[in-house]
Amino acid sequence: MCPRGRGLVENEEQYENKKMKSIVVEEQEEEEEEGSGSERETGFVDLNQDMLHNVLKFVDMVTLGRAACVNKLWSKVALDDRLWAPFIIYRRRGLPWAFHRMILRPPPIDPQVFSRQIEPWV
Amino acid sequence: MSNQSESPNPTSSSNKITLKTSDNEVFEVEEAVAMKFCTVKQYFDDENNNNVTSGTSTTLIPLPNVESHPLAILITYCKKHLEIKANNADNKKEMEIDMEHYEREFLKNVMPQELTELILAANYLNFKEALDFFCRAVASAIQNKSVEYVRKFFGLESDFKPGEEEKLREEFAWSFEGVDED
Incomplete structure (x- = not known):
């Protein structure tokens, strides 16, 4: 991928x-x-914009926020209002956003474990 | 490639549909399987409307945007999908459990790189269940992971101008707590 x-x-x-x-x-x-x-x-290789949108439909709010910081394309896709709408609706109904995550039930994929611990951002 | 000739699905008709991939592999699938691929279904419907007399089982449908490898996987997935649906026609809950179990097993045999071409193929074929399933799989792989992990997983580099990323990270500071360690 060529950085722009x-x-x-x-x-x-x-x-x-x-x-x-x-x-x-x-x-x-x-x-x-x-x-x-x-x-x-x-x-x-690369997912195009639409496919990235499809993937980000299934992540939770925290991951979506982080996805906005990956690069320009991701930022553009992740900041789409349609992706944030479910969380806003759940908040309005007084449900925790974790509820949204439970409903979506992402299938468990083999965890790709790195032994190195990534420090949390300060 | 793998030619799954046995028909596990009793409800499917004997009609076979032939699919031809971009690398000139030919797949013969049951009509029920092919009808799950909306792109194929559309093609088939158009064909039927054009010449009513056809009705033969020798339709060859070219798929110029799909390679044989992802198609073989998609056909396997689709067959299993139909089979599970047929087995638990009256019990939706059980069907979901079976499906989840199968999907879990399925993912063990799929490399992350394959997911890309699977997603693109499922998208082209307009096979909604599979598209959602593979997208969910990718989503769960990056769920609660750090930005660096996501970049590495997708082979990306940051192309932000200096300051842009810091601004975004500040805006989404709440999302950077409790990153998964892997």
């Missing part, structure tokens, strides 16, 4: 990228130590 919006403030972006890469490398190393899931390195 590059070249405006090259220095800071490079710094960011370097930081990202070091994180990714660390994760990969630890994953290899685990000896599992090396095929996952390639990740997804």
